[in-house]
Amino acid sequence: MTRNPDRNILIIGGGIGGLSASIALQNAGYSTRVFEAAPAFTALGVSVGRDCPGFG
DSSP states (O other), X not given: OOOOTTOEEEEEXXXXXXXXHHHHHHHTXXXXXXXXXXXXXXXXXXXXXXXXXXXX
């Protein structure tokens, strides 16, 4: 998809939700810019997972 300079989106928050939204919007043809207050991206000991019923 071609980029349209009139379709700019600012995203506040560079967590998993903000980055996922940025990727999805870019795939839809929007130009995005992500803003994050943290000085660096670091591991916080948090993970995203899915439990499978019946295993455990």
